[in-house]
Amino acid sequence: MKTLYSREELHQGVSAMAAEIAECYKDRHLTIVGVLTGSLVLVADLIRLLDLPMRVGVIAASSYRGATTTRGELSINDELMLDIRGRDVLLVDDIFDTGHTLVKVMEKMQEYEPNSLRSAVLLRKHGRQEVQADPDFVAFNIPDEFVVGYGLDYEDMYRNLPFLGALEEDDLKAHAETVKQHQL
Numbered sequence: 001m002k003t004l005y006s007r008e009e010l011h012q013g014v015s016a017m018a019a020e021i022a023e024c025y026k027d028r029h030l031t032i033v034g035v036l037t038g039s040l041v042l043v044a045d046l047i048r049l050l051d052l053p054m055r056v057g058v059i060a061a062s063s064y065r066g067a068t069t070t071r072g073e074l075s076i077n078d079e080l081m082l083d084i085r086g087r088d089v090l091l092v093d094d095i096f097d098t099g100h101t102l103v104k105v106m107e108k109m110q111e112y113e114p115n116s117l118r119s120a121v122l123l124r125k126h127g128r129q130e131v132q133a134d135p136d137f138v139a140f141n142i143p144d145e146f147v148v149g150y151g152l153d154y155e156d157m158y159r160n161l162p163f164l165g166a167l168e169e170d171d172l173k174a175h176a177e178t179v180k181q182h183q184l
Contacts, residue, residue: 001148001165001166001167001168001171002165002166002168003163003164003165003166004142004145004147004163004164004165004166005140005150005163005164006163007162007163010139010150010162010163010164011045013122013139013140014042014045014046014049014122014139015049016139017046017120017137017138017139018046018049018050020137021046021050021090021120021137022050022051022052024118024136024137025052025088025090026052028052028088029052029053029054029055029087029088030050030052030053030054030055030088030089030090031054031055031056031057031082031084031087031088031089031090031114032046032047032054032055032056032057032089032090032092033056033057033058033059033081033082033084033089033090033091033092033109034056034057034058034059034092034093035058035059035060035061035091035092035093035094035101035105036058036059036060036061036080037060037151037153037159038093038094038095038151038152038153038159039092039093039094039122039151040151040159041150041151041159042092042094042122042139042150042151043056043092046092046120055082055087056082057080057081057082058080058081059076059077059078059080059081059091059105059108059109060075060076060077060078060080061074061075061076061077061101061104061105062074062075074100074101074104076104076105076108078108078109081109081112083112084109084112084113084114085112085113085114086113086114086115087114087115088114088115088116089109089114089115089116089117089118090118090119090120090137091105091106091109091117091118091119091120092119092120092121093105093119093120093121093122093135094121094122094123094150094151094152095121095122095123095124095125095147095152096121096123096124096125096129096134096135096138097125097128097129098128098129098130098131099129099130099131099133099134100130100131102119102121102131102133102135103131103133106119106133118136118137119135119136119137120135120136120137120138120139121135121137121138121139122139122140122150122151122152123138123139123140123141123142123147123152123164124138124140124141124142125142125143125144125145125147126141126142126143126144127143127144128144140164145166145167146166146167147164147165147166147167148161148164148165148166148167149161149162149163149164149165150162150163150164152164154167154172154175155175155179157175
């Protein structure tokens with residue numbers, strides 16, 4: 001698999017984004033809401049870099065199921081989300097691809113009347129955006145490749161990689177063969 005960003009490069013990019021966020025929210029209490037499951041690694045690193053009073057919660061949103069790279073129906077589950085009414089909220093997600101997930105989750109969160117609502121993503125993928133919105137904070141801009149690692153997955157695998165990699169055709173074939181072998 002091709003490495004797009006090493007562990008060190010990821011740390012530098014997330015640190016730079018954290019500095020922007022800290023400047024934006026200085027002297028304010030922040031509520032961070034991570035989008036499960038892809039944002040877990042980013043949220044964990046981000047909150048350790050922010051010297052702000054904060055609360056941390058999660059919301060579940062998914063539009064991909066199984067061995068697919070095409071978007072399906074978006075499912076949002078806000079049962080685990082903190083009370084955000086009247087709070088300054090930062091929604092954190094792993095990737096801004098078509099943009100549909102971020103837009104829909106932000107629309108859902110607006111129903112709970114936060115004081116302010118912004119978004120931060122690890123990655124913004126070029127060439128795939130289908131919405132008239134952009135994240136407020138972005139650590140990296142990437143080409144249109146299927147990426148894994150640092151929380152991002154393919155069929156619920158590879159989230160634990162400490163780097164960001166791009167799956168190529170040979171990687172997908174090898175993955176399929178490994179899955180097939182484990183099912184026997």
